[in-house]
Amino acid sequence: MPEPLSPKAQQRLDEIRVAAEAAIDKPAALGPDVDITRFRTVSEQQKIESLESLQKQVKETVIHSGFMADETDRSASYFQMDRTPIYERVQKAFDDAIEITSTEDALRLWPEEMIEKYWWRAVMPDKDKYTALVALHQTEGYFIRVKAGRKVEKPIQACLFVSESNVSQNVHNIIIVEDGAEANVITGCNVHVDVKEGLHAGISEFYVGKGAKLTFTMVHNWAADFSVRPRTGVVVDDDGIYINNYVLLTPVKSIQAFPVAKLVGARSTAVFNSIVYGLKDSYIDLGSESQLIGEGSRSEAVARTVSMDQSTVYSRGRLIGRTNDCKAHLDCRGIVQSPESTQWAIPDLASEGAPGAELSHEAAISPIAAEEIYYLMTRGLPKDEAISMITRGFVNIDIPGLPDVLRKQIDKAIEETSKEAM
Amino acid sequence: MASEKPAPLLQIEDLHVSVGDREILRGVDLTIGEGETHVLLGPNGGGKSTLLNTIVGMPGYRITQGRVVFKGVDLAGLEIDERARLGIGIAFQRPPAVRGVKLRQMIDVAANGTLDDEAMAALDEDLSLGHMLERDVNMGFSGGEAKRSEMAQLLAQMPDLALFDEPESGVDLDNIAVVGGAMNALLKGEERIAERTRAGLIITHTGHILEYVNADVAHVLYSGRLACKGNPLDLIEEISSHGYEACVGCKLCQSL
Numbered sequence: 001m002p003e004p005l006s007p008k009a010q011q012r013l014d015e016i017r018v019a020a021e022a023a024i025d026k027p028a029a030l031g032p033d034v035d036i037t038r039f040r041t042v043s044e045q046q047k048i049e050s051l052e053s054l055q056k057q058v059k060e061t062v063i064h065s066g067f068m069a070d071e072t073d074r075s076a077s078y079f080q081m082d083r084t085p086i087y088e089r090v091q092k093a094f095d096d097a098i099e100i101t102s103t104e105d106a107l108r109l110w111p112e113e114m115i116e117k118y119w120w121r122a123v124m125p126d127k128d129k130y131t132a133l134v135a136l137h138q139t140e141g142y143f144i145r146v147k148a149g150r151k152v153e154k155p156i157q158a159c160l161f162v163s164e165s166n167v168s169q170n171v172h173n174i175i176i177v178e179d180g181a182e183a184n185v186i187t188g189c190n191v192h193v194d195v196k197e198g199l200h201a202g203i204s205e206f207y208v209g210k211g212a213k214l215t216f217t218m219v220h221n222w223a224a225d226f227s228v229r230p231r232t233g234v235v236v237d238d239d240g241i242y243i244n245n246y247v248l249l250t251p252v253k254s255i256q257a258f259p260v261a262k263l264v265g266a267r268s269t270a271v272f273n274s275i276v277y278g279l280k281d282s283y284i285d286l287g288s289e290s291q292l293i294g295e296g297s298r299s300e301a302v303a304r305t306v307s308m309d310q311s312t313v314y315s316r317g318r319l320i321g322r323t324n325d326c327k328a329h330l331d332c333r334g335i336v337q338s339p340e341s342t343q344w345a346i347p348d349l350a351s352e353g354a355p356g357a358e359l360s361h362e363a364a365i366s367p368i369a370a371e372e373i374y375y376l377m378t379r380g381l382p383k384d385e386a387i388s389m390i391t392r393g394f395v396n397i398d399i400p401g402l403p404d405v406l407r408k409q410i411d412k413a414i415e416e417t418s419k420e421a422m
Numbered sequence: 423m424a425s426e427k428p429a430p431l432l433q434i435e436d437l438h439v440s441v442g443d444r445e446i447l448r449g450v451d452l453t454i455g456e457g458e459t460h461v462l463l464g465p466n467g468g469g470k471s472t473l474l475n476t477i478v479g480m481p482g483y484r485i486t487q488g489r490v491v492f493k494g495v496d497l498a499g500l501e502i503d504e505r506a507r508l509g510i511g512i513a514f515q516r517p518p519a520v521r522g523v524k525l526r527q528m529i530d531v532a533a534n535g536t537l538d539d540e541a542m543a544a545l546d547e548d549l550s551l552g553h554m555l556e557r558d559v560n561m562g563f564s565g566g567e568a569k570r571s572e573m574a575q576l577l578a579q580m581p582d583l584a585l586f587d588e589p590e591s592g593v594d595l596d597n598i599a600v601v602g603g604a605m606n607a608l609l610k611g612e613e614r615i616a617e618r619t620r621a622g623l624i625i626t627h628t629g630h631i632l633e634y635v636n637a638d639v640a641h642v643l644y645s646g647r648l649a650c651k652g653n654p655l656d657l658i659e660e661i662s663s664h665g666y667e668a669c670v671g672c673k674l675c676q677s678l
Contacts, residue, residue, distance in 0.1 A: 370481075371518045377502035378478055378512055379532040379575060386503075389531075393522020393558070 009115040016125045020135035023126035030314075031256025031285045034227045036129055039168035039199050042082035042139050051077060051087055057193060058161065065188020065219035066406045067159045075154040076100045076144070081161050082169065083139035097150035098183075099143070103172050106143035118174050122205040122233030122262070130201040130229040134170040141171035141203070144185060148178035148209070155184045155217075160202070162226075163192040168199035175216070179209035179237075189228075190221045197225040197253075204232040208240040210265065217245040217399075219406060222252040224280060232259035236268040238294065245399050246274040246286070247406060254283040258316065261290045263297035263326075272301040275395045275410060278311030278341060287316025287346070292326035292357065299328035304395040307334065307341040318348040321357025330361035335368065335394065368394070429494055430455045431621050432477070432583055436488035439469075439476050446472040448646035449488070454583065457618030459609050459636065461654045462625045464643035465666050470625045471515070473643065474585045477623075478512050479505045492583065507534075511581030513572035515588045515625075519560040525571050526555040533578035541578075549574050549604060565592030566600075573604035584608055586624040590631045602634020609635065629658035644670045 005013070027033045048054065051069040054062075059069045071077055075094040078101075079087040085102040099106075107114050125135040142158045162169050177183050189200060200222075208214045214234075222228060236242050242261055261270035272288040290299035301317045317330040334343045347361035368390050376386035392411060432454040439447040446469045454460055462470050476483045477490055479502040490497045497505055511532075520528075529545065530537060537545075546555060549570045560568055569589060576584055589605065590598050609622045624631065632654055640654035642661070649670040650657070661669045 369518065372520045374480060374502055375514070375518050375520065376523070376528075376531065378506055378514075379528060379579060380503055380506035380534055381531050382503050383501065389523060389527070390520060393520065396522050 005111055009112055012115050016120050016135055019126035020132040023132040024129055026128050028128040028130060028256060032254050032283060034199060036133050036168065036199065039166055041137055042162065042167045042169045043164060045081040045084040045086055048086050051079060061190050061193060062159050062188055064409055065190055065221045066186045067157050067188045073154060074157050075152050076156045078142040078158040080140055082163055085140055094152055097147050097152055098156060099145040101143050102140045103143045103174055104140055118176065118205060118207060122235050123203050123231050127231060131203060131231050134172050134201050134203045137170050138172050139170045141173040143174045145176040146178060146181040146183040149180040151182040155186045158187040160189045162195055162198055165196045165198060168201060170201045173204040175206045175214065177208050177212040177214045180211045182213040184215045186217045188219045188221060191223045191226060195223050200226065200228045202230040206234040208236040208242050210237045211239045213241040215243040217402060219247045221250050224251045225253050227253050228255040230257040234261040236261060236263050236265055236270060238265035239267045240265050241269045243271045245402060248276045249409065251280040251282045256285040258287045258289060262293060263291060264293045266294045267296040268294050270299045273397055273399050274303045276305045276313060278307035278313040279309055281310040283312050285314040289318040290328055292321045292328055293323060295323050295325050297326045301330045302397050303332040304397055305334040305343060306395065307336050307343050308338045310340045312342045314344045314346060316346045319359045321351040321354040321359050324354050324356030327358045332363045334365040336365060431493065433491040437490060438487035439472055440484045440486050441472065441482060446646055450648055452648060454621050454623060456621060458638050459622040461637045461640035462623060462643055463640055463657060463661060468643045469646050470643050471587055474512060474587055477585060478502060478510060509582035511576050511579045512585040513576050513589060515591060517560050517568060517572060519558065521558050521561060523559055524556055525559045528559050528575050529578045532575040537578055545574050545577055549600060566594060566597030569593050569597060569601045573601055577604055577608055582620055584622045588625050588627065590626065590628060598630055599634065602631055605635045642670060
């Protein structure tokens with residue numbers, strides 16, 4: 001029998017439930033509204049002993065988001081199929097450095113600590129109907145903790161997989177990188193090739209300790225009829241560094257996400273890098289917010305967007321300075337490659353009572369300059385190769401911790417799309 | 423034509439070129455043989471860059487009359503990259519910055535993938551490229567860096583005809599020496615003319631670059647025509663003391 005919760009913890013859980021119930025019909029501030037009542041929650045699946053026993057088709061799908069069934073180059077893995085964490089393993093060498101489990105198990109194992117420090121502390125349950133949906137009908141999610149002082153270079157991988165149509169996967173993820181620790185987490189969200197419609201609501205709460213560093217890379221690999229509503233909150237302590245890499249290279253019905261980094265610690269840093277391809281009739285509304293609260297905090301957001309076909313892409317970035325000694329920059333560039341595509345670049349800066357805050361942005365939407373193409377051609381490169389080299393350069397932002405397989409995937413997408421644009 | 427005399431590398435005949443509605447070149451005749459280095463002088467707006475851009479094949483430079491023949495091939499209808507692969511190279515005066523494309527990649531492209539590590543290291547050393555190799559090409563390059571970068575790309579390409587648009591403009595003396603050295607290496611200016619094969623056409627205002635590069639002949643492009651030609655250093659001296667108008671009007675040139 002588990003011990004009963006302390007009154008304080010029980011009260012907190014009740015508050016979360018009440019807040020979520022009140023918000024279950026509350027539309028999000030951004031993005032098209034999704035009727036969440038249309039979907040049933042995802043089903044239970046069988047646990048597996050080894051990632052190698054995954055279906056061949058599943059393995060081939062998840063590799064596109066950097067998830068390797070062969071774990072040689074990974075320190076730990078989490079694989080969730082629909083609502084079941086079918087595989088959780090830490091490689092031997094990292095046994096005492098990493099804890100990886102489902103969030104519901106984490107809540108069972110350390111209820112008081114989880115509720116007091118991490119459970120719905122970086123994301124509010126009543127933010128909108130999607131946070132409320134996860135708070136009330138959670139279907140697991142991963143919990144990753146890297147112990148104080150442990151610098152884990154090999155990536156930790158997590159995959160959230162949906163194998164059925166007309167379901168909603170409502171995951172709640174928590175990553176804790178304790179003081180002085182470092183981690184590189186690669187997460188892929190994927191759907192089975194046969195899956196059509198569905199909803200993925202994902203809450204992610206990340207806590208970066210003093211002098212700690214978290215590099216978080218997310219690759220989305222959705223189906224064309226999938227709606228995706230991630231809600232992410234990150235809290236960074238003194239001298240902590242959070243790096244967020246986001247890559248979207250496949251069509252999606254609609255995605256709307258706006259992760260928020262609270263730089264509460266002195267000299268804390270947040271970096272957001274994103275590469276987004278708008279394909280088919282995808283509706284994509286992505287951005288990030290950095291709240292510069294701690295003295296000496298810094299932030300940078302770099303976004304590269306290429307939109308094709310009938311896609312609509314919003315690229316947002318918000319910097320809020322709340323301390324005198326803070327500095328942040330947004331760099332957001334887009335290329336529209338189809339007359340039926342629409343792109344918005346929306347930089348948003350605010351200094352809230354911080355006369356010394358230095359906030360800046362560069363936002364541009366423009367085609368590749370003809371003179372740049374001609375320049376490459378004078379060195380003997382045919383026009384199509386010149387265009388693809390420049391496009392590759394355009395999205396080839398310096399992304400730390402990006403696995404080779406993803407770099408190749410991005411290159412391949414660029415080759416294909418720049419050919420189409422000829 | 424005598425049978426022992428080889429066909430010229432570049433032959434420009436009665437070339438008329440318009441940009442938009444404006445006719446810039448109005449009947450240019452120019453022949454450059456293998457191993458020859460020519461200098462192009464003339465006032466701003468006289469059509470020097472237009473001539474180079476037309477040879478390279480930049481869009482927007484419309485040939486309304488005449489032709490440009492390179493290695494016996496009429497260049498009309500050939501794309502920029504086809505001309506480059508045929509053996510025409512250019513060092514731009516103000517090359518565009520290309521975000522995300524590194525100088526190292528440009529050098530690889532120019533060499534068509536034939537440059538080994540050793541050759542790259544030699545280029546790096548000769549032109550003091552250093553960290554420039556990993557920077558976006560021309561992005562925030564100083565005047566001297568941009569010229570060295572252009573020379574590195576030309577040396578990787580080793581074109582049979584190299585065009586230089588004001589290689590000394592915006593460059594300090596140290597850099598002129600480096601750029602001049604590279605031009606010399608490309609054109610093999612120190613060897614006897616009979617052994618040279620690569621040819622050059624250099625636009626210069628000041629002639630400073632000729633302290634490093636041996637040129638055979640200079641032309642003055644004035645009001646869209648080649649108005650006179652002569653010994654490069656003599657012509658430059660004449661122009662700097664008396665101006666272009668006097669030079670173009672002088673009897674010596676008229677008799678050519």
